[in-house]
């Protein structure tokens with residue numbers, strides 16, 4: 086057992102964390118290219134926290150342009166044990182009102198323009214995504230968000246669309262018919278890559294809008310999302326502080342820490358040494374030696 090190093094990926098409206106003590110921005114190089122920004126490393130209580138603004142400071146990158154592989158590799162390389170994603174999400178359900186927080190337990194991937202895996206030709210791996218969200222981290226997130234004063238919905242299904250456009254009305258109704266509860270543009274492939282990197286992942290969605298399915302409600306736009314996010318930023322920062330303070334000093338192992346144990350399929354003599362070298366941070370635990 087060791088301590089926690091919590092990676093926090095901040096979405097729209099969350100580009101820094103003021104409460105971090107001894108904070109410094111650190112540049113991290115990865116074999117997958119450049120992460121969205123430097124990492125903001127600091128401390129809250131006994132917990133080391135490493136913050137990455139998903140779209141970069143100033144929100145330079147669209148959801149499709151984010152280098153998700155570089156982001157997850159950088160967080161792993163910097164020593165993160167777990168990743169908490171904070172994201173602005175649309176609501177596909179009446180009871181999930183703008184201003185609420187929601188912590189889903191299932192994710193659906195409808196993206197198609199992004200690199201969804203660290204593995205491939207010369208080193209093939211298939212991790213389980215049956216339960217894409219870490220229940221332990223999600224539980225801490227729910228408690229922390231409540232402690233920060235937010236109204237929190239626990240569980241539910243989040244769908245990630247490619248964007249950058251918001252959905253058509255027909256798509257919004259389609260996702261509702263699939264029993265999706267929340268909609269965003271960034272949870273995938275972030276969660277898949279976190280699993281491949283053996284990093285437990287949980288998502289705190291800050292509900293900003295009703296997308297475009299709801300009768301009598303204006304369709305979502307950036308101004309309405311950012312208005313709700315501005316009202317929620319304090320609670321989001323408080324939630325990050327609460328979760329760091331609530332984590333136990335010692336971190337018990339999670340089954341996700343060993344997600345690659347039964348995932349690698351390429352025979353050792355058929356592996357591509359160049360790809361194996363690129364996987365040093367992500368899969369070094371199972372590939373070294």
Ligand SMILES: CSC[C@H]1O[C@H](OP(=O)(O)O)[C@H](O)[C@@H]1O
Nearest residue numbers: 096097148172173269270271310
């Ligand atoms: C600003 S509206 C659409 C934008 O907001 C969400 O970003 P994030 O998940 O990083 O908080 C959504 O996924 C879109 O990228």
Ligand SMILES: Nc1ncnc2[nH]cnc12
Nearest residue numbers: 173174175268269270296
């Ligand atoms: N309605 C919506 N669709 C996709 N991503 C979003 N992020 C915030 N609201 C959204």
